[in-house]
Amino acid sequence: MIKEINVQDLRVGMYVERLGISWFHHPFARNKFRIAKESEIKKIIECGIVTVEINTQKSIDVALPAEKDDTEDEIFSVEKSAKQQEDVPLAEQEPVPLKEEIERSVEIYKKNLSLVHKLVDDIKKGGKIDARSVNDTVDQMIESVFRNRYAAVTLAKLKAYDEYTFTHSINVSIFALALGRQLKLSRKQLKMLGSGAMLHDIGKASIPEHVLNKPGPLTEEEFRVMKTHPELGIKHLKNVENVRNEILQCILNHHEKINGTGYPRKLKGAAIGDYAKMVSIADSYDAITSTRVYQKSTLAPNALKIIFSLRGEHFYTSFVERFIQVVGIYPVGTLVKLNTKEIGVVTSINPSKLLYPDIELITDKKGEKMGATQTVRLGEEYKKAPELRRKIIDIIPQKKIKDLVSEEQDLITDLH
Numbered sequence: 001m002i003k004e005i006n007v008q009d010l011r012v013g014m015y016v017e018r019l020g021i022s023w024f025h026h027p028f029a030r031n032k033f034r035i036a037k038e039s040e041i042k043k044i045i046e047c048g049i050v051t052v053e054i055n056t057q058k059s060i061d062v063a064l065p066a067e068k069d070d071t072e073d074e075i076f077s078v079e080k081s082a083k084q085q086e087d088v089p090l091a092e093q094e095p096v097p098l099k100e101e102i103e104r105s106v107e108i109y110k111k112n113l114s115l116v117h118k119l120v121d122d123i124k125k126g127g128k129i130d131a132r133s134v135n136d137t138v139d140q141m142i143e144s145v146f147r148n149r150y151a152a153v154t155l156a157k158l159k160a161y162d163e164y165t166f167t168h169s170i171n172v173s174i175f176a177l178a179l180g181r182q183l184k185l186s187r188k189q190l191k192m193l194g195s196g197a198m199l200h201d202i203g204k205a206s207i208p209e210h211v212l213n214k215p216g217p218l219t220e221e222e223f224r225v226m227k228t229h230p231e232l233g234i235k236h237l238k239n240v241e242n243v244r245n246e247i248l249q250c251i252l253n254h255h256e257k258i259n260g261t262g263y264p265r266k267l268k269g270a271a272i273g274d275y276a277k278m279v280s281i282a283d284s285y286d287a288i289t290s291t292r293v294y295q296k297s298t299l300a301p302n303a304l305k306i307i308f309s310l311r312g313e314h315f316y317t318s319f320v321e322r323f324i325q326v327v328g329i330y331p332v333g334t335l336v337k338l339n340t341k342e343i344g345v346v347t348s349i350n351p352s353k354l355l356y357p358d359i360e361l362i363t364d365k366k367g368e369k370m371g372a373t374q375t376v377r378l379g380e381e382y383k384k385a386p387e388l389r390r391k392i393i394d395i396i397p398q399k400k401i402k403d404l405v406s407e408e409q410d411l412i413t414d415l416h
């Protein structure tokens, strides 16, 4: 059986069936071979490969990562007991506190917004893409993701700015970079991923406005036009020097699906490329959770449910699972209702306890505003008697958060 696995799961003894890059770009004598020593795994990772295909029949005596049980919706099982959660190791500490990094992220986001406006303007005027500016802003986002992986994600999730056409590329870049950090990509790999994500929809600059922002379903002909945007995007980059293939892959393949039902080329599995697979998840997540002229936004947990249900069909399963770890089922900033009738805002995600974030209470059991700050750590509620344990029973839609906090600074203050 041929199985696609993450390079982090490679073991000595596994038989590599396909590396996903051409013979000219890897140091091995053959394209197919059995891994004989650890140093060969290191070489594969250094080639910038994220997943490989292995032949399980030829991989003698090697323990493979456990198969996913597709019938069990484990990640979304709210019933999973607190006792089970206790055994999970503590989350890795972020180098910079969330609040501090969100403040920086707001500034980076604003700069990105003007850059995206300029990129679209340049293309509409028939000009060239300013590759250096893209590079510089992606660098700043990477630094931010390394200081705190949740800060930029939090901002992207809050949808503090309404211009979808422009914010979408920034959000996709942020989500893709956070996923890339979770997958332990190198800075060089993150740079290609972030740039590819930033430019993934650049071809839409050439799609007529009446198709792009039509407040209703597209006709067959309009959809055909819309589906040309990945190839148009590649054309916009033809005058830019030294564009990496990985960036072109993100632009051309971000609408391809694992099962071969995507567009423009109906590519399947490994042929899509890891960078495009990551951008595809980030792209879909931002699109589903955003309000558009033709659709209402879907709440973050429901968006994750949709993406999770399409794992192995549209999206690469292993990346979906890592993505959920980084955006969280209840992302920071989500307004939640507890079984005690208290209302609170999620202030911190526990990557190993996604269903049990930290919450700052906004109203008490009677619906009255809290006098003093009170943080509830749902991850520690299991220590109480069952009848006293707090748990999330509902999510309050994002637009209501906007009603509560209209100004950016208030937003940041309210998060902490």
Ligand SMILES: [Fe+2]
Residues within 6 Å of the ligand: 200, 201, 229, 254, 255
């Ligand atoms: Fe697209």
